[in-house]
Amino acid sequence: MAELTMIEAIRAALFRALEEDPDIVIFGEDVGIDGGVFRATDGLIQRFGAARVRDTPLSETVIAGVAVGAAAHGLRPVAEIQFMGFIYSAIDQLVNHAARLRNRTRGRLGCPMVLRAPFGGGVKAPEHHSESMEAMLAHIPGLRVVIPSSPTRAYGLLLAAIRDPDPVVFLEPKRLYRSVSEAVEDNGKALPLDRAFVLREGGDVTLVTWGAMVQESREAADLLADEGIFAEMIDLGTLKPYDRATVRDSVRKTGRCVIVHEAPLTAGFGAEIAADLAEHCLTSLLAPVRRVAGYDTVMPYPRLERHYMPSTARVVNAVRSVMEFT
Template sequence: MAVVNLLTAINQALDQKLADDPSVVVYGEDAGYEGGVFRVTAGLQKKYGVDRVFDTPIAEAAITGNAVGMAINGLRPIAELQFDGFVFPGYTEIVTHMARYRNRTRGKHGLPIVVRFPVGGGIRALEHHSESIETLLGHIPGLKVVFPSTPYDAKGLMISAIEDPDPVIFMEPKRIYRSGKQEVPEEMYRIPIGKAKVVQEGSDITVVAWGAMMREAEKAIKLLENENISVELIDLRTINPIDEETIIESVKKTGRFLVVQEAVKTYGPGAELISLVNEKAFLYLEAAPTRVTGFDITVPLAKGEMFHFVQPERIADQIKKVARF
């Protein structure tokens, strides 16, 4: 097995599916010749040609709208949007056509589309380049929303997303594109969409995170090594569908629940997960479920963005409060 970072793992998945399935096409702003602004698609156009890996104008509505037409006509498009904040011009096509096509055809037809883009902050970027918008997409019926945190998961989930008969939004945490490496099988493999992963077993409190926040949660747990608190850490991996079973079984065991998200607090995935726990594990709770989140503000520019982000110390403090309630 090769030891690679998250970015390279996604590139491997795209490469292998392009080789495996002639209906797969990869495209987006600078996704062809340059290999994307972060070089996730580097080398693919040279290997597969401009008919299957190509650049587009700066027109997100056209990128997502054309994906619908491609999928209806038998292709499996993988559309790259250059940054998270650039999703909004393409949001109409995603919501009104991609997400509704299965329902519109009364279940007869799906649209095998992957819309992928880098998400979140941490690279000192400009406005519209650091958004965590999983709520806006996870809320839409008909869309699957994937948010990996490790190279191994990123490759397996991407292959599953490409093979899915319905549209998948694939969020790539840009903050950890090149941060850390992991052994990843060179052959194709699949991780089921909608299945969370228990990263660390524990007995005192359940902590759920995803994407770049998994790293911060792991750092927080290390800060608590001398606190005698046993943390069960779960990587959600998929915003929608949510793996209810894994979360509820964990909370029934620990009796306490904390969710960590980079996104702003109000109406975020954390609120949905807390509601789920209250509905299905209320009688097992020893403390009120809670969350550690970004603040309800626009992500600050470079000098201030780290003040917005969830830090390990904030997570550790909240774990102690909930565990000792």
């Protein structure tokens, strides 16, 4: 079993998918000859040829539109948007075509496509390269939004997304691309979509998070355990549709919840989780649900980036506040 970084696990999943299914095609800006801006597709064109791994023009609208058309005609495209900040040009195709195609044709056509995009901050990237706008995508009916938080989950969830009969946006936290590694078995086994992962059990507070923020949440949980506060930590994995049952069951057990995400606070996906808990777990809550999030401003340039992103200390302080609530 090889020790892989997240980017290597993604590449392994793409290799596996291309080998297993001749209908899978990969395309995007620089994904072929250069192997992608982060080298996620490095070596694919040499192994599978330019007919299945294709470089495209610098047009996100074209990339998304071609993916929809290819999926409707029986292929399984895996398209790459170089950075999430460039995805806005593809929104028309995602909202009006990819997400609606099955409903529009009353099931005669599907849209089994995956749109991959690196997202989030932490790598000192310039403007338009560090957005975390997953809530915008999660608002689109008919679209799945999947976010891995480790190499193992990147491998298994990407395979599941590629095999899914409906469109999936697969958001990859680029801060984790090379910062973490773990043993990943390249066995072609997919992980379940729409199911949260309970990373650690605890009885005092529920920590709900996803993507790169799993790292800060795990560090916070370790520090809190030293204080005698034992957090149950949940990685959503899939944001749309997210595993409400697992989150509700945990909060009914702990009575407290802190939601951690990098995206701006207002209308971030944490607000949906908090609203669901208020509606379904009110009598179990011993304290208000707290959110630890980015600020309602554009992600700052590199020197201020770390001040914007939620820190381990902010998560610890939020948990302490809900534990002290009376």
